[in-house]
Amino acid sequence: MEKLIEEFSLGLFFWQSLLFIGLVLLLRKFAWKPILDSVNEREDGIKDALAAAEDAKKEMQNVTADSEKLLKEARAEREAMLKEAREIKDKLIADSKEQAKVEGDKMIKQAQAAIESEKKAAVADIKSQVANLSVDIAEKVIKEQLSDKDKQLKLVDDLLGDIKLN
């Protein structure tokens, strides 16, 4: 201890304190502050850049998800539209079929009615002609047959049978 005190030099102590404090103050102003500031700034910059990259990544994901969603929606819409079109088409076809059937039935009925009436008219016509013919034939036959009584009777019977068939 005594040796240490003996060794202690007040002058060196004085200069060391003075120079060192001066050095700390000088370096603080001219070196440490700018160094630490720029290092901090750089670190903040890196941190910000990383955060920005992370954000961009997230945004990218969002955009991808969005477009996927849009695509899905579009697909669904197309599906729906197609389905609707198909339904409309089916309905149209069914409708027209129905209508055509109704129309056809109507026409058939009309035709049947027309045929019926024509037939009736034709039958009536034939009947009248047949009647006329029969009358003519009868007249002739009668004229001829009436000459013979038996033949006359038979003829009448035959004619009557023929008429009944009609």
Place this chain on the structure above:
Amino acid sequence: MRKPFLSQFLFVALFLSMSAFATAEESKNDEGGKNLKTEITNYIDHHLKDSHDFSLFSIKQDDGSKKYIGFPLPVILWDKGLKVFSSSKFHHGETIAEVDGNHYKLYHSKIYKTDAAGTINYDDKHHATNTKPLDFSITKGVVMIFITGLLMFFLFRGLAKSYAKNGSIPKGIGRFFEPIVLYIRDDIAISNIGEKHYKKYMPFLLTVFFFIWFLNMFGLTPLGVNVTGNIAVTTALAIITFLLTNLTGTKDYWKHLFDPLGDSMPWLGKLPLYIILIPIEILGIFIKPFSLLIRLYANMQAGHIVVMSLIGLMFIFKSWIGSPLSFGLAFAISLIEILVALLQAYIFTMLSALYFGFASEEHDHAEAH
């Protein structure tokens, strides 16, 4: 990996051989082992002390006088008025300097006031009893402190400027120092002091780290400086740590000092404990920086003594086996000293940061303890 190691090896080997050369020149014309041993002891002793002139080595001339290679430094004394003169007046302690009618003698690296004949009076323990004028000389140590300061200023000013120029990217030597600065910030300051308060201590921590490291490294060069192994220098550094710790101490710090148990006990129970505890705590304030100054001083001093003794051994052995062996040892120790130089700077900075951390703590002690 191989190349830098090789260059380091050559670097250290060069320095060692130069130191060895210096010692060799010193003891060139000596005969007798005992004479050589005392001379080496004296040489080491002299080297460990601060000196009033910057001499790298001396050469013994044929007529027995020594020729010193170096330059004198200004001596500044306060002895009933300011006395400034060149240390060349002492002729390395061989002559008495006469300034304004006062006589001064350099004796064991200290300046004593003497009579014209240069008589030194001793007490019974062989201590000089002559009056010592207040010595504010620019010694070798002061010159080295100044050079280190300049070196640091230009180095770190350059680093600071290179940030501005290169867009926050260091250039050149700054690339080596930037990680160290960041290490001190992150692993010494922030981890010990905390994110909130570390900023105000950063200038001191950074300066003290590089200051001690550079001076330690200078101590390993053949310039023969031993600044960080000087008690006055380490005392000055430790006092700054002490002042910074206690002047920036928060309320919690002082509360912890004078009321270490907090609210965990009733005051009646604390009273007998505090009779012992508080003096210990107060003593602790002084012991912490004191351990700092002694640790740095002792480590550097011891390193210098060991390396120089091993170099001295080379000249004592003077054989083909002994001398290379002690050279190898000196070389190995020098490598360790390079590590110690960094380690001591780290320890000083680390412990200072730790003490600052105590001073700026702000937490509830009742819970923490």
